[in-house]
Amino acid sequence: MARLLALLALLLAALPASAQSWPGKEGDHLIKDFRFASGETLPELRIHYLALGTPHRGADGRIDNAVMVLHGTGGTGKQFLAPQFANELYGPGQPLDLARYYVILPDNIGHGGSSKPSDGLRMAFPKYDYADMIEAQRRLLVDGLGVDSLEAIIGTSMGCMHAFMWGTRHPGFAKRLAPFACQPVEIAGRNRMWRKMIIDAIQADPVWNNGNYTAQPLNGLRTAAYLSVIAGGNPVALQADYPTRAKAEEALAAAFATRGRGVDANNALYYYDASRTYDPSPDLERITVPVLWINSADDFINPPELGIAEREVKRMPRARFILIPATRETKGHGTHTWAKFWKADLAQLLATP
DSSP states (O other): OHHHHGGGGGTSOOOSSOOOOOOEEEEEEEEEEEEOTTSOEEEEEEEEEEEESOOOBOTTSOBOOEEEEEOOTTOOGGGGGSHHHHHHHSSTTSTTOTTTOEEEEEOOTTSTTSOOGGGTTGGGSOOOOHHHHHHHHHHIIIIISOOOOBSEEEEETHHHHHHHHHHHHSTTSBSOEEEESOOSSOOOHHHHHHHHHHHHHHHHSGGGGGGOOSSOOHHHHHHHHHHHHHHHSOHHHHHHHOOSHHHHHHHHHHHHHHTGGGOOHHHHHHHHHGGGGOOOGGGGGGOOSOEEEEEETTOSSSOGGGOHHHHHGGGSTTEEEEEEOOOSSOOGGGGGGOGGGTHHHHHHHHTOO
16 A cells, blocks of 8 residues: 555655665565466566665574565555655664664565566456465565575564564564554455455546556546545644645645556556455464564554454464554554654564564
């Protein structure tokens, strides 16, 4: 959802500081004959990544300072270069000080520089799900980068869900988990409904033409973008920043004009539907490493009224759940990427043996 939610930049307060330069290494890991959970295969699956910092090898020759940070639906690894994240975390003495940590930022299947429907297959692209994304991440780490253990996995939104899946599918691969802005249960209720609204809106646009469009189906994509603004924003901030009908409508139109048009419809259909099989809840007891799980009280997608977090956190013996109170300064669902709200807690997690 991060790509569509990026248009919230025009609806929310300006970023806290100018972007710094964070030199890194970009690359592609190619996986031959990748088999998807659906049974479909690709002769070659490309996983793009950005790596910051330098890998350190311990006495046993293994890389011992790697951290993987996972983006949300529609995002890319490069979103974690944004000032509200990077400027708070990567500098000297900060929680992910790049002089200490090797930070790996993948683009998941269907996103960014990795293989995706818009590369040419369109709706014939394999119907990937989160399990496929997790396996591609694992293959990138182990086969592509030589990483067989992580100091931590930090995940936002979809990446938050991936962190829970890593904990249940590969217990102990990551020594710590930091899932931000999600629930470890099946996507259902309002959360599934708004995703299905986006899928239906795109497919109902005649221009979509079963995925064989010659121009992007902008009516469907506009509806998708508008729903994402509602789902991702802080209602208190939106009311304060745009207190009249005219200002609210102008901001919404400007947001879609500058951001929403960059989304490919088939890519969006795939990544919004990829959560369809997600449900780590039966296996949460397998997660025995320290967990820092953070949601925000103004998150439309993961409303605290459901009480899910308070129930499920008890099943993980070393898990800590924090609910960030809603204020004029929080960012709704997008609070997950504003490190000022949680970086002290992350530092505490990373110091936990």
